[in-house]
Amino acid sequence: MDEKKEKRLDELLSRAIDSGPVHFDADKWKREHPTAWQAVISRKTQATSERTILRLLWQRKLVWLTTAAVVMVTIVVLYAPRRRPELVIAPAVASREKSPAEMMSMLSLSLAYRRGGMESVDEQCDKALKLLGHKPATISTKELLNQDNGTRIEESKS
Amino acid sequence: MKTLKKVTMSILIVAVVLASQAFAYPPDNAAVLYHRAFMLRSEPNDEVDKMLGDLRRGKIGLNEQIRQYVKKNRQVIEYATVASKIENCDWGMDFSEGLDLMMPELAQLRQLSYLVMADARIRAEKGDYRTALERCITNHKMSVHVGNDMLISYLVGITINETANKCIADILFKMPDNLETLVWLQGQMAGVSRVLPRLEAALAKEAEVCLHDMRREKISVLLDQSSQEPNSGVDQKVIEQLRRIQREDETYFEKSRAYYTSYMAKARSVFELPYPQVHEELTRLAEQIEKDANEKPEAVLAHIVSPAIAKMSSNRASRDTLFNATRAAIDIHIIKAKTGKLPDTLPEGTPKDMFSGKDFIYEKTDSGFVLKCQEKDLDKNIVHQYEFKVAK
Numbered sequence: 376m377d378e379k380k381e382k383r384l385d386e387l388l389s390r391a392i393d394s395g396p397v398h399f400d401a402d403k404w405k406r407e408h409p410t411a412w413q414a415v416i417s418r419k420t421q422a423t424s425e426r427t428i429l430r431l432l433w434q435r436k437l438v439w440l441t442t443a444a445v446v447m448v449t450i451v452v453l454y455a456p457r458r459r460p461e462l463v464i465a466p467a468v469a470s471r472e473k474s475p476a477e478m479m480s481m482l483s484l485s486l487a488y489r490r491g492g493m494e495s496v497d498e499q500c501d502k503a504l505k506l507l508g509h510k511p512a513t514i515s516t517k518e519l520l521n522q523d524n525g526t527r528i529e530e531s532k533s
Numbered sequence: 534m535k536t537l538k539k540v541t542m543s544i545l546i547v548a549v550v551l552a553s554q555a556f557a558y559p560p561d562n563a564a565v566l567y568h569r570a571f572m573l574r575s576e577p578n579d580e581v582d583k584m585l586g587d588l589r590r591g592k593i594g595l596n597e598q599i600r601q602y603v604k605k606n607r608q609v610i611e612y613a614t615v616a617s618k619i620e621n622c623d624w625g626m627d628f629s630e631g632l633d634l635m636m637p638e639l640a641q642l643r644q645l646s647y648l649v650m651a652d653a654r655i656r657a658e659k660g661d662y663r664t665a666l667e668r669c670i671t672n673h674k675m676s677v678h679v680g681n682d683m684l685i686s687y688l689v690g691i692t693i694n695e696t697a698n699k700c701i702a703d704i705l706f707k708m709p710d711n712l713e714t715l716v717w718l719q720g721q722m723a724g725v726s727r728v729l730p731r732l733e734a735a736l737a738k739e740a741e742v743c744l745h746d747m748r749r750e751k752i753s754v755l756l757d758q759s760s761q762e763p764n765s766g767v768d769q770k771v772i773e774q775l776r777r778i779q780r781e782d783e784t785y786f787e788k789s790r791a792y793y794t795s796y797m798a799k800a801r802s803v804f805e806l807p808y809p810q811v812h813e814e815l816t817r818l819a820e821q822i823e824k825d826a827n828e829k830p831e832a833v834l835a836h837i838v839s840p841a842i843a844k845m846s847s848n849r850a851s852r853d854t855l856f857n858a859t860r861a862a863i864d865i866h867i868i869k870a871k872t873g874k875l876p877d878t879l880p881e882g883t884p885k886d887m888f889s890g891k892d893f894i895y896e897k898t899d900s901g902f903v904l905k906c907q908e909k910d911l912d913k914n915i916v917h918q919y920e921f922k923v924a925k
Contacts, residue, residue, distance in 0.1 A: 475637075476637070479636050479637045479639065480633055480635055480636070481632055481633070481636055482633065482754065482758050483758055484636065485840070488685060488688065488841075493692055496688065496689070497643070500640035500644075500689075501582075503640050504576065504644060505576075
């Protein structure tokens with residue numbers, strides 16, 4: 376019971392019995408009238424239970440509705456006339472440029488030989504080396520040290 | 534006191550031995566030095582690259598750009614020369630990689646050999662014939678270092694041998710008679726001929742690797758490589774066959790491996806026969822496997838991975854015949870150096886034409902002499918003959 380209602384009840388009691396200002400002691404009343412207090416409590420619990428059941432029923436209804444919808448959609452999808460998708464076979468391997476390493480595998484070189492003899496092997500070897508790029512002819516220890524010290528080789532040469 | 538001296542001496546000896554090992558050169562594996570050469574070799578620009586190819590084929594002579602390129606790679610040639618003299622050469626290949634086995638040394642060694650040959654010609658031009666011929670022997674030894682691993686490396690080895698032999702012929706033409714150098718060359722060529730890469734060895738290793746890869750999980754590798762290039766030498770029918778094989782069970786692969794083992798054993802068993810019979814037998818075997826591939830499922834995969842062995846047997850005979858012709862030419866030059874003129878007949882005991890197993894037919898010409906084979910190259914359907922020019 377909130378404070379406002381307690382105050383109002385005090386005033387009414389005071390006016391009815393004309394005994395001057397009185398205070399309603401709720402705890403004392405609960406102790407002296409346990410049966411009445413239980414009746415108040417049970418009324419509140421019953422109201423809460425009724426609301427929970429209603430909510431559950433509503434949710435169950437939703438479940439049933441959803442299930443029904445899913446079943447209907449499934450039936451429509453399964454039985455509705457439709458076009459079969461075409462069987463698309465992807466190529467086993469996409470054509471791509473071989474790396475220099477791949478070009479120099481035993482199998483790749485053997486296939487090159489099968490394709491065009493030693494000429495073809497020579498050609499493949501040359502192609503692999505070209506892809507690997509150019510390299511310097513000589514790198515002396517001095518040049519490496521110069522690089523390490525942050526001096527460019529060209530500068531150190533000049 | 535005596536004990537202290539002994540201990541000190543022992544420590545010194547151990548230190549000296551350890552120090553000598555630490556600075557030991559050359560290493561006991563030639564591949565180490567070859568790799569140093571590969572790393573330092575300057576890649577020629579397109580123009581010089583083409584010139585080197587033309588020089589090798591005898592289309593052009595030396596020019597300033599080639600000389601400059603060779604000069605720039607002096608240290609590289611030095612590494613190749615030292616490496617070629619080392620007996621052991623282990624490229625560190627992992628044969629368990631099977632068909633995926635990487636062989637980058639083939640392309641590099643091939644280019645290195647062309648560089649060495651260009652240097653040989655430059656040396657000969659300067660009159661340093663002995664060093665020029667040493668470079669040719671370097672090339673032959675390089676072929677020994679690469680040619681025994683797989684069939685494809687064997688074939689690259691053959692190319693290197695051919696380049697070296699053509700270069701020797703050109704040098705002999707220009708070189709004034711020098712008995713000492715010729716006798717030295719004769720000995721070197723006899724030594725190299727005993728260790729030349731053997732087709733049988735390469736075939737045995739190839740069979741081992743292929744057999745290891747005749748498994749379902751490896752078919753995708755074969756399929757991938759075959760499908761990548763439209764002209765990979767493998768037709769659409771084979772690609773379809775590979776796709777079907779991919780779905781086969783282990784029993785199929787067991788049968789395939791057994792078929793392949795039997796086929797390769799039959800192929801290897803004929804190599805000791807004379808060339809015409811080898812070629813005939815290998816051609817018959819190749820036709821048989823092709824027929825079996827249409828009738829017996831287990832022969833399909835074996836047919837796909839089996840090499841063109843009949844063609845390779847011709848490659849071998851061609852390499853050995855050119856090698857023997859070069860040795861025979863050296864013998865003839867030795868007689869010329871001794872007598873001042875070319876002999877009228879082929880000297881006794883000269884190496885033979887490997888197509889016929891008989892002596893070469895020797896004919897003197899206006900510019901020198903010709904060595905002719907007595908039997909056809911059955912793969913190319915031609916009779917080889919080798920012309921050697923002689924300085925007047």
